Amino acid sequence: MVETFNRFPQSPDVLMADIKIEIAGIRLENPTMLASGILGQTGQSLLRIIHEGGAGAVVTKSIGLEPRTGHGNPCAIELKNGLLNAMGLPNPGIDAFGSELKIALKSNAPVIASIFADTGEKFSTLASRMEEHGAHAVELNLSCPHAEKYGLDMGSDPLKVSDIVGQVKDSVKIPVFAKLSPMVPDIGHIALAVQEAGGDAVVAINTIKAMRIEPEIGMPVLKNNVGGISGPAIKPAGIRAVYEIAGKVDIPIIGVGGVTTGLDAIEYIMAGASAVQIGSGVHYRGIDVFQKVSQEISEFMDRKGYASLQDIIGIARD
Amino acid sequence: MVETFNRFPQSPDVLMADIKIEIAGIRLENPTMLASGILGQTGQSLLRIIHEGGAGAVVTKSIGLEPRTGHGNPCAIELKNGLLNAMGLPNPGIDAFGSELKIALKSNAPVIASIFADTGEKFSTLASRMEEHGAHAVELNLSCPHAEKYGLDMGSDPLKVSDIVGQVKDSVKIPVFAKLSPMVPDIGHIALAVQEAGGDAVVAINTIKAMRIEPEIGMPVLKNNVGGISGPAIKPAGIRAVYEIAGKVDIPIIGVGGVTTGLDAIEYIMAGASAVQIGSGVHYRGIDVFQKVSQEISEFMDRKGYASLQDIIGIARD
Amino acid sequence: MQVVDITDSINESDNIKTIKFKWPAESKPGQFIMVWIPGVDEIPMSLSYSDGITVDSVGEATQAIHALEKGSQIGIKGPYGNGFDLSGNDFLLIGGGTGIAALAMAAENLSQAGKKIRIAIGARTASDLLFVERMKALGEVHIATDDGSSGHHGFITQVAEKLITVKKPDMILACGPEPMMASAVKLAHKIPIQCSLERHMKCGFGICGSCQCGKFTVCKDGPVFSGEQLGQMEDFGKWKRDSSGKSVWF
């Protein structure tokens, strides 16, 4: 007979769940982080997400070597089940960004610097600059689906991934995270390349390549035609990605994609994530989505009798 | 100055749009087809989808050489924005399916036989058998995301794709369609392999790999853990896939993924599809979804003054 | 899919248990649910109560349901299916085996509406007879067992035939083994009849085609079909399909 129904300890004496978590040596007060590209372009906005939003950590907008205006408007629209964007990696460039990072670092929460480039060498330069600026970790954007030469173009090839991660690891002492795209037949394989090259954590997923055509007009709505979809529509793909990655690597996984509630976060954590990032959720629930999600995680754990996040990480894999 | 706002002829004398379409020599009364795997397992159900549902054509459930029970239950659940399934290619096998096909062929609408296998040789055998049974075309399932060895495992490699399509083309005279997965970094590239191997049409997309974990239970819901998501959640990814494929190939494209309304179909057609397939839409709007969608396509075309489908195929690409 | 807590597990007979759960959903008599027993299986079960199912232990999943205790959790999809059409005034209900589970709520609704009901309950043996007391509170109950240990010795359809001769009902509802229902349809002749069918179910909501019977899906078009619809199904009473879709004779 089967006896898997009640996996929960249900011990009523645990009163308040511990939702602190450490990832690659970085300590978070709660397992929610701001995802890259959402309001993370200025120091003030990053600070606000921490102080008013309640994020356990923040990831900056992806920063490149040079200033970049990104794709033209329309570059972001609401769809029924998610957001469609083709920002095109607009950013002020690494030189101008130093002062923003300095402002963000006034908080106590970890600040993770997202960077993008088209070669391992440039990634290394950016990472070193971010380390100098004081970032607690770097997140390599290997997964933007709508900026040619960058992102997915490299992130879908395990050799390029391990080359880039390896070079960055050689250049900095701070932890190196790699953010992956689900638009590959086997994401576990790519995650393994990250781990083997010394990467400290895997972040998954970035947006899924998508598009909206307006029938009334007969044209794509996004100026760049093709963009990426985020939000509730991609959560099932994100959960799957984290679950598959967790079957392949031992380094921590950070789950992203469609988290708007504590139960969404729990689903990622049960799939194997140590923490989650929230992007579109800021739109759906306001900038205090981090606080709300943390609260809901605690409530769930208390109700189920879980003492700490460690008790549920990857539980759905057993 | 720009003058792209009114791309529509708006001629009030066109009274009824012509929504007939021919794909690789196969004539459809309307551009809606039943997608593979939805109610397409028996001859009676295929007939009903044509007669009561109003489909322009039907695609059978994917059939293999041997009977297969598929994955255990739960194998299909409803999510907020789509359906999640891991049927696992259950089918009675090519021998038993001949009699079902014979029943389906009693209608006037084209019947397209979907087949799956793990080698080009087996695909060819299946295709020949389907041709003998009287199928009007075969659709190669190169894209199932949750049945090991089959589908995506082959469909993500352009060399394997062109090998399989080439072998099947050598074995049958009926048109050969290839159904692709969006879980690749560049679907246009795979579509090109289909065209170069002589494929007659590309069908896109199959479901996107996805998963649902039930937080209350701490387990994946699907017996197979991982499945594929269909329905509204994947429409933006499907539109994008068709748009990108249309930029690479000249053979007809059949759009699939999240079509539930005439405007969804129009969006696919404007992206470059000559017809659409509907699967989950049967759940959302009933088996007469084909009739409803056809009607809505006609109404849209009449309102906008379009005389024929040819006038809108790929218009969003111009 | 909704996860619910088991509130009660009641022995109906050696092999049959009723399981109750906290489930506030609305349902119609004759509808069913898909029951997920985590880690085991998901199977179709008629609602024998608005918040309960009555389960014959015949294999792994039903055994697992029997092993559920108060506080255990299961997943529920549904309610699914059409349910019975309860228009009419004088009803004959024919339930074979656990088939009476699918009819029980219909009987309660009819009785509450003040309609005349006669209920024919059949089982292999006396101890397997289900819901006899529950039905007696609602109408006239007639019994048959294969071994004669209670009521008529023989088929429940023989009892039903007599009841029809005594007085023609204006609607017959039947649920049980398919051959039993096939004979019920025959003896109903011109009296309107509705039968609740069972077929192998995978999705439960009308997309996979695994439960196909004739041109219909049992899970969505059914599980309740009129005599007329049953007449259109070449497979009714003859064969069903296994989980690969191959036909298997009854």
Added chain:
Amino acid sequence: MQVVDITDSINESDNIKTIKFKWPAESKPGQFIMVWIPGVDEIPMSLSYSDGITVDSVGEATQAIHALEKGSQIGIKGPYGNGFDLSGNDFLLIGGGTGIAALAMAAENLSQAGKKIRIAIGARTASDLLFVERMKALGEVHIATDDGSSGHHGFITQVAEKLITVKKPDMILACGPEPMMASAVKLAHKIPIQCSLERHMKCGFGICGSCQCGKFTVCKDGPVFSGEQLGQMEDFGKWKRDSSGKSVWF
């Protein structure tokens, strides 16, 4: 995104047109929309009417809007932003250039509510003055032009200063060039003031961060900010960000 038909295009001056469209959405005075001109661009525009915008032609997108004809189609996202808080009784409205467009509906609402309003309208030259007749129907209108071709010769803030001296309003609403609004905030001193800001907008609904001003997003937290909030923004009146996010001095 909603596609709407243009119903009217009205010349307000050489360089300014009001465009009306069939758009039944509800909005509050001070809110804006993102206007998609297919094939061209998508830009933020204050609602000068519940179904209209008033557009100064300054570049490609605004020129394209001017070229729209009755029956043309545009896409609309929104209404977005917070809009004005219209509590108070004695209002002074200060509009510079097309800034008066953002204030016009507020003036109408206030007038309908029977509140006292004085409206100061400024422009470079007389022919650029916007909505003078529309505003005169609602309250006391005062005018300034940079070239003295109409009203006060000089800045509209000088007119506002005098009006405040004559009688203190209990709420000031301002919209126009940011340096103008910065002086308005200064001269308001302790009188409550709300200013409607403009920043480079990409998404329009608070996710991309392109319109950041201090810790606020102009598109979602604004575009209307209180004097207190403006005081917290180190960039207000000093610099804005270009479309890469780099700071640019006014």
